[in-house]
Amino acid sequence: MKAPRGTVDILPKNAKKWQYVESKIKNICSRFNYEEIRTPLFEHTEVFSRGVGDTTDIVQKEMYTFNDRGGRSLTLRPEGTAAVSRAFVEHKLFGEANQPVKLYYFAQMFRYERPQKGRMRQLNQFGVEVLGSDDPAVDAEAIDLAMTVYKELGLKSLKLVINSLGDKESRTNHRNALINHFTPHKEELCEDCQLRLEQNPLRVLDCKKDREHPAMETAPSILDYLNESSNEYFEQVKLHLTSMGIEYEVDPNLVRGLDYYNHTAFEIMSNAKGFGAITTLAGGGRYNGLIEELGGPSTPGIGFGMGLERLLMALEAESITVPLDEELDCYFVAVGEQSVNEAVRLVHELRWNGIQVDKDYQDRKMKGQFKSADRLNAKYVLILGENELEKNIVNVKSMESGEQTEVPIEKLIDVMKDKLQGGKQNG
Template sequence: MNIKAPRGTADVLPQDAQKWQFVENKIKNICDQFHYKEIRTPLFEHTEVFQRGVGDSTDIVQKEMYTFEDRGGRSLTLRPEGTASVARAFVQNKMYGEPSQPIKLFYFMQMFRYERPQQGRMRQLNQFGVEVLGSADPAVDAEVIDLAMTVYQELGLSSLKLVINSLGDAESREDYRNALITHFTPHREELCSDCQNRLDQNPLRVLDCKTDRNHPAMGTAPSILDYLNDESREYFDKVKEYLTLMGISYEVDPNLVRGLDYYNHTAFEIMSEAEGFGAITTLAGGGRYNGLVNQLGGPDTPGIGFGMGIERLLMALDAENQQLPIDETIDCYLIAVGEEVEKEAVRLVHELRKNGIQVDKDYQGRKMKAQFKAADRYQAKMVLILGEDELKKQVINLKDMETGEQIEVSIQSVVDTVAGKLQGGREK
């Protein structure tokens, strides 16, 4: 019997879950500052959503999706990325008809991709992402990039590199597509089988190939920037201008094409330059996808967004030795010995919790000395000590673990006393 987690998946244990919670709460607060609202979509979609939305020629659709047939014979797929699902929800729920436009959304989603697991890249991965639907303003592109950079910076990362490019509008992209076909066709038989197929289906993705990245033809490939029409060039110039006004440094990389078919105009990636981070340096990536909603049956609606891996974010924090300010203390630990005392302890713990006080107690029948050790392990700010003599007198001993001061208070007033001491500590 194999009781290990499936390959490419991992358990998040309590000590690590606290980091996840801190990061997620920080991100949610930033999204609130930017006035983005949360959306939650199903874990699986009809396969066609990703075939049409992500693109039949992508590695995701061809090689990496977890697809299955349900009892009704319908083809369903565990979501491999978030944008297509959000766009589907946008169309289905007619969000394009809402009076407040554009629609600015964020999400935390689990994604599933069948690929070779490696550090920071799992078959079940967790992603934070944002999507803005309903605006073709280049200022929105800059805002989305700003949000992503703000997340990393407010969590303490500094070894970051933002890389941007423009894929242009449909006309520019088609001209560039033809130029790539002309350039790579003489080298067709020298390219990997995937790139030979890409040359027919989506030549831009040849530039994104990891197998052929050192082929001489890659270095001499034409640049998309040379094929931008005036409108696309003006759009890209505005995005760069807004980033400069925000004080956000960037590099232009003409070979940055991203791996999905729906991108046009702005494309970007944020990378970690921290020493020892690993061979795969990308932390987040995204771009504009003005035709996606239309492909999924909705009206012609512009959109832009990004996806950010939480696992890779935590890796980057470790690489830069950034310690998250996780509070591992508890407010109070109640020590009790004796059967009758135990009954009162159960009642008191319940009462303290009802009044918003974080408290725990022993559930192993341990002696008082062992319970004190437990209080130390939990880093309790205060310890309440209740014995048979105290119970008879209806009092309890309260010990401040920082100062060592110990006082006797009535059981009736212990909730107010503990609350007051905690409040006083927070005000210091």
């Protein structure tokens, strides 16, 4: 038996890293005053086909879609924004007293793709959605939050790329300009682009195959088609980023794959070596029409998704180690049936009193039990054998100093509490 293709098990050793990263991120979210939202693992397929867009790669070839026993078409969520937006509409969060609604989530996403390093069929994302404000400062705040996560974790090789896709009017004008520009060269473009030219000409711009085509160079830039208000909006976002000291690069060809984006679009990439072909760590943008598309009132929104597998890869690529708690307070060593029985009871008591303790369950000899204690980095070993049982004591040995003292059983809990408390105070 093997885990399905493109999925992985996160084993205990690794899970500690995940816990560390997640707690760091949650701490940052709290500082930014974002609240957690948890939505279902699957949605009605329509949420994504309408929300994300029928012409996108995600919807066309990457969704895990199935019919349930009632014949409903359901889809394992491939991204977070559409699902969160659906929940926002369904629960009328637009009526909340505090606007905008600032949300974050940790969630598994599913995409049917050929797996590679940094590309899984089930992946973990941290994401943020801010709904109900079209203040450019919110765009800057979301970008700031994402950058804060990376920077606080210690990443250095980062590149923030931003662009503006403009409002509806700007986009329509640009779209027409693109069609006029590329149609004479249609036959020279790759198959995908010929289709894109009809369905979503914007995406011709970020085609890797046709990058060398001369028409690319002279293609109309969205930035030249932004109307007055769109341009002003973009300028404001950039101004805020600059005032926050966040460096960025404007790339007019940054388009993003999803249909719902308008105005601000951004991507955060890693420059770290040994990262292979995958460089995007997070991506997001503004989606002012999405809530309406999903049946809610006209509500502006912005958000991003951050790949956590890629975040961990980036930490690795930059040789950043996360602090891991790999110590055990106590290990209980017992030999002889009576002693072992008493040890089981005492272990229970110690745990009930807040002390971290483990014992042997492999019926190992004393030497073997000490080896286990050593391997588990136990600070103290509590020894209970026939000798101790007779005297009604437990021998407490410090594994660091090797010092061993006799402690009456009835005082064991208090003594251990003291020892461990003291240890923590002394660092």
